[in-house]
Structure formats: structure tokens, C-alpha cells
Amino acid sequence: MNVLVVGANGQVGKLLVNLLRDNKEHTVKAMVRKEEQADALKKMDIEVSVACLEQSVEDIAQAARGCNAIVFTAGSGRLTGYDKTLLIDLDGAVKTIEAAELIGIKRFIMVSAIQAHRRENWHEKMLPYYAAKYYADKMLEQSELTYTIIRPGGLLNEPGTGMITAADDIRSGKIPREDVANTIIQSLTEENTYYQSFDLVAGNVPIRKALTLL
Amino acid sequence: MNVLVVGANGQVGKLLVNLLRDNKEHTVKAMVRKEEQADALKKMDIEVSVACLEQSVEDIAQAARGCNAIVFTAGSGRLTGYDKTLLIDLDGAVKTIEAAELIGIKRFIMVSAIQAHRRENWHEKMLPYYAAKYYADKMLEQSELTYTIIRPGGLLNEPGTGMITAADDIRSGKIPREDVANTIIQSLTEENTYYQSFDLVAGNVPIRKALTLL
Numbered sequence: 001m002n003v004l005v006v007g008a009n010g011q012v013g014k015l016l017v018n019l020l021r022d023n024k025e026h027t028v029k030a031m032v033r034k035e036e037q038a039d040a041l042k043k044m045d046i047e048v049s050v051a052c053l054e055q056s057v058e059d060i061a062q063a064a065r066g067c068n069a070i071v072f073t074a075g076s077g078r079l080t081g082y083d084k085t086l087l088i089d090l091d092g093a094v095k096t097i098e099a100a101e102l103i104g105i106k107r108f109i110m111v112s113a114i115q116a117h118r119r120e121n122w123h124e125k126m127l128p129y130y131a132a133k134y135y136a137d138k139m140l141e142q143s144e145l146t147y148t149i150i151r152p153g154g155l156l157n158e159p160g161t162g163m164i165t166a167a168d169d170i171r172s173g174k175i176p177r178e179d180v181a182n183t184i185i186q187s188l189t190e191e192n193t194y195y196q197s198f199d200l201v202a203g204n205v206p207i208r209k210a211l212t213l214l
Numbered sequence: 215m216n217v218l219v220v221g222a223n224g225q226v227g228k229l230l231v232n233l234l235r236d237n238k239e240h241t242v243k244a245m246v247r248k249e250e251q252a253d254a255l256k257k258m259d260i261e262v263s264v265a266c267l268e269q270s271v272e273d274i275a276q277a278a279r280g281c282n283a284i285v286f287t288a289g290s291g292r293l294t295g296y297d298k299t300l301l302i303d304l305d306g307a308v309k310t311i312e313a314a315e316l317i318g319i320k321r322f323i324m325v326s327a328i329q330a331h332r333r334e335n336w337h338e339k340m341l342p343y344y345a346a347k348y349y350a351d352k353m354l355e356q357s358e359l360t361y362t363i364i365r366p367g368g369l370l371n372e373p374g375t376g377m378i379t380a381a382d383d384i385r386s387g388k389i390p391r392e393d394v395a396n397t398i399i400q401s402l403t404e405e406n407t408y409y410q411s412f413d414l415v416a417g418n419v420p421i422r423k424a425l426t427l428l
Contacts, residue, residue: 057333082295083342085296086304094349128297128301131301
């Protein structure tokens with residue numbers, strides 16, 4: 001597939017675009033917000049489009065042209081206010097969904113957060129963030145897209161193991177970012193993940209097998 | 215109807231509970247967050263239940279017991295952060311919708327904001343607020359409830375005139391809070407407003423007539 005990675009300057013995003021660049025089955029286009037982010041990616045031989053999630057649906061659609069899959073792994077991060085949580089993590093995600101619908105991109109993978117689907121288990125100190133993710137996920141589930149919602153546990157920077165646990169309801173856990181990126185890539189064409197949402201933590205089943213067991 | 219007013223300590227909410235108390239067709243229960251707010255309302259001979267929109271769906275449902283309609287006119291206001299915009303204006307609204315579904319209350323009126331349904335017309339300085347209202351409204355439209363979404367223009371404290379303009383798409387305008395409260399009351403049993411969402415500003419058509427023309 002030709003995959004647009006939205007949030008390509010994030011920690012999962014950077015791993016993902018590098019893995020996709022080296023993957024023979026897929027090509028990648030990175031969407032980033034700033035020209036200097038674009039320059040850094042271009043130097044790594046990655047195609048880039050510059051667009052901001054606070055721009056219009058049409059602008060995001062323009063950035064996505066030529067792709068047939070979108071991975072949304074953007075986030076406003078911990079350094080900005082909750083206004084950006086609303087405008088990026090929620091509304092930016094939904095605008096990206098609408099952009100996909102606008103130009104007929106069917107395949108959409110959302111990177112969410114563990115237990116975002118269960119309000120009673122939202123992380124006490126991150127309630128507004130979880131609320132934003134919850135509604136972005138809801139809107140994707142109610143869209144016409146061929147979605148997969150991946151809800152990873154606490155993200156680690158250590159190397160991936162290729163071994164995961166994926167299930168509808170995992171109360172807590174952690175996972176290396178590299179394993180999240182590889183789970184996204186394996187999910188792109190794994191039909192068993194279509195219209196599925198799942199929690200994801202480190203485990204003892206190879207990624208491809210775990211996805212067929214969902 | 216026996217109407218639960220969520221946000222009864224707000225400016226529209228206060229007008230609404232007073233008008234409903236004096237209305238022969240309806241009875242009212244006011245939901246407020248603090249005991250001192252409850253005391254003030256009880257002195258005005260209004261039934262009150264104390265519950266906070268940051269509590270659980272079950273707590274809100276408990277507060278709504280005995281009612282057969284809910285009006286949501288709560289808002290976190292301008293003095294709190296955007297974390298509360300997410301947790302009250304959006305998630306609190308959706309928890310109230312879920313509470314209604316939980317105990318079988320079908321009739322639900324949401325007080326939204328003019329043009330909240332059109333992202334391109336959101337008020338530049340209030341984008342996060344509009345985003346929260348947009349998604350709360352979306353979730354209500356996708357619920358099983360008999361909803362009406364009323365999107366008033368700029369709210370005025372002057373006395374109502376009883377004359378409004380209500381339509382699917384009004385770009386801007388203002389309206390006295392008293393006319394908003396009376397439009398809510400007239401909508402409760404006006405079947406032509408069921409499953410409808412409309413902008414509302416001051417106008418030249420009597421409220422009841424305007425609602426039958428939607």
C-alpha cells in the first residue's frame with residue numbers, strides 16, 4: 001500500500017516511516033507540520049507533505065493524495081494545552097477521517113491508547129487526553145472506512161521483540177514503540193484486523209500470528 | 215413532562231427551572247453540582263438533585279430518576295481550563311446521554327451553540343469550545359434518543375420577546391436567554407422538533423409557530 005503517516009515527526013511516527021521506507025510491500029508519505037521536520041525526513045529519502053491538522057479537511061486531503069491508506073499517529077503532546085488536545089487529538093483526527101472519505105481512501109489505522117474505549121479505566125492523570133481519544137475512535141468506528149484502532153499500552157523506547165499480546169480488553173501493560181510500529185505495518189493488509197479495535201502490549205505471540213487470532 | 219435540567223445553576227438554566235416551576239404542563243428537577251447551589255434552588259421551591267458531570271453515568275442516572283425528559287444546558291464556563299471543556303461540555307454531555315439511555319428517558323434537548331455543526335463557521339476565538347459542542351451534538355444525533363439540538367446565537371440578558379427565527383443554518387445573530395428558555399419549553403412536546411437540530415436567533419415569528427415551521 002501507499003501509506004500516509006500523519007504525525008510522522010512523533011516517536012512512533014518516525015519509527016514507522018523508516019520501517020515503511022525499507023518495506024518492499026509498501027511505500028510511504030510522511031505528513032508533518034513544519035518545513036524543518038520535512039527537510040529532516042527528506043534527507044532520509046522519505047516523501048513528505050507539509051500540512052497542519054488545524055487546517056481544513058481539504059488541505060489534509062491534498063496532503064494524502066496518491067495514498068491508499070492512512071495511519072493516524074499524531075498527538076498534540078504534553079507541552080501544549082488542552083485546547084490542542086481538542087483541536088489536534090480529537091478534531092484533527094476526525095478531519096483526517098473526513099479527508100480519507102473525501103478522496104476515497106478506505107484503509108485507516110488509528111493509534112489510540114490502552115483502555116481508551118472504557119471510560120472507567122481512563123488514566124486518572126490523563127482524563128482529557130483519554131476523552132479526546134475516545135471520541136476520535138468513536139467517530140472512526142461510525143465512519144465508512146475500513147478501520148483498525150490500535151490501543152497500545154505504555155510506550156517504551158527499547159528495541160522491539162516482535163512478540164505481542166493483542167486483545168479487546170487488556171487492563172494495563174507496556175510495549176516498545178518499535179513493536180507498535182511493526183503491528184501497524186502488519187495490520188495494514190491483515191484482513192482480520194479490519195473493523196477491529198484492540199489493546200496492545202508486549203507479549204509472547206509473534207505479531208502476525210497475534211493479529212490473526214483477534 | 216417531568217424535566218431534569220442539567221446545568222440548572224447556569225444563566226439559561228436558572229431561567230429555565232423558574233419557568234418550568236411555574237408551568238402547568240411540566241414539573242422540573244434541577245441538577246446542580248454543589249450543595250449551596252441546591253439550597254438556593256430549594257428556597258425557590260424547586261426540586262433538586264446534586265450530581266457532578268465528572269461522576270459516573272450511574273450517578274447522573276440516579277439524579278435523573280423519575281424524570282421523562284432531560285435538558286442539557288451545562289457548560290464548564292470561561293473560568294476553567296480546556297480540560298473541563300473536554301470533561302464537562304463534551305464527555306459530561308455524552309455521559310448524560312448515556313444516563314438517559316440507561317434508565318429509559320427518551321426525550322433529550324441539547325443546548326448547543328450557533329453554527330456548531332459547521333466547522334468552517336466556528337467562532338475563531340472559541341475553537342476548542344465549538345469542537346466540544348460539535349462532538350457532543352454528533353453523539354446525541356447518533357444515539358437512540360428523541361433529541362432536539364438547539365443552537366442559540368449570542369446570549370443576551372434582556373427580556374425575551376417571544377419572537378424568534380429558527381432554521382437549520384443561520385450564520386450569526388443574538389437572542390435573549392429568556393427566549394432560549396421558552397424555546398426549550400415549547401420544544402419539549404412539539405413533535406416537529408423531534409430529531410431536529412437548528413440555529414436560533416431573535417426574530418419575528420412567535421416561538422410555537424417557528425417550531426412548527428422547521
